[in-house]
Amino acid sequence: MGVKKTLKKIWDKFTSSDRILVTGGLGYIGSHTVVELMEAGYDVYVVDNLSNSNIEVLNGIEAITGKRPVFENIDCTDYVAMDKFFTKYEGFKAVIHFAAYKAVGESVSKPLRYYRNNILSLINVLELMPIHQTEGIVFSSSCTVYGQPDKLPVDEKSPIKDALSPYGYTKQVCERIIMDTVHASEDMNAVILRYFNPIGAHPTASIGELPNGVPNNLVPFVCQTVSGVHKKLSVFGNDYNTPDGTCIRDYINVVDLAKAHVKAIERLFDGKMKKPEIYNIGTGKGASVMEVIKTFEAVSGKRVPYEVVGRREGDIERVWANPALANKKLNWQAETSFEETLLSAWRWQEVVNKRTK
């Protein structure tokens, strides 16, 4: 290595303490987190293989922050390419690891695709971190690890239930892999965030969710239905043991969720963490499918055509978070109202509709 290159590396090392690697950073939650990190002053580097995202998301990030993060199209399952990236930009303070496949139904029909992508990506990141002196990781887990909890609201001590899908199992396995790896290392630490149901979009409508094909999730399906992409929404069951018979979830605004990652990075380096910490990221309130429909109609002024059909296999009846631990230790809380959040989803859909006209 030439003298210039060596000096640059040493220089980078001393000046890059706020350098964060975001894997899957052009995806739905990743892109909103990149924005919040940049706005908090972090130097953000993104790898994404664009398997479920679009390069144009970079324009949206730039429209909001006035800057573009460093981006490379890399598959996290490619150890050599990831090692090159870590070497090229030596000195990441932490990694936020979003990169994964997330379609629950597809994971049932293609389990190995999910096990390979979600688990191997994480293993590569964890193996490369100590080689490149990166000490902290924030990992995207899910409330899916709780299944149908025995007690509500569900807190982090609630038992992990048998996974209902290979996707859900990858989250359980990844959490365990992180725990074991950090336990065996003196220098690494981790924050695991269990997201409840992220919805909505950035208030500028410059970035949002871009589902590939027919969305499985409720809110994107509602937005597309109102836009005429689908004739009607199927409400999966109204015979549950809930006040209106439809399932209840804890819908968390995606910008609030993104902000939790900034807090998690701060937590990793506040000098108080002894071992990995796990946090629920939710609002603490549940809303039923019918409440989502009615609130969406009220804020958008549009009618949501829907029909009640049979239950969807694998759906749990109700779940919402106890987010007290994140409120206290991360100094984080959900701030955006349900109404504002649903309106942001609709505003984003209107932008998408214009683009696809």
Ligand code: NAD
């Ligand atoms: P997303 O699909 O929008 O984003 C994931 C990003 O990772 C995409 O841009 C995709 O192209 C990229 N990616 C996938 N595999 C990759 C690989 N091998 N190498 C590089 N890039 C890769 O999903 P999202 O909703 O933003 O979810 C982000 C994370 O949060 C995922 O780990 C997901 O499992 C988790 N999560 C999501 C939800 C949710 O409802 N959206 C809930 C709980 C947890």
Ligand code: WQD
């Ligand atoms: C919400 C409610 C449906 C679509 C999934 C994953 C979970 C996590 C979040 C990643 C349910 C109902 C839905 C429709 C409907 N992701 N619904 N008609 O199932 O809570 O969670 O996303 O970790 O792991 O499983 O979210 O948005 O699919 O459903 O009636 O067309 O809306 O039955 O009650 P879910 P969802």
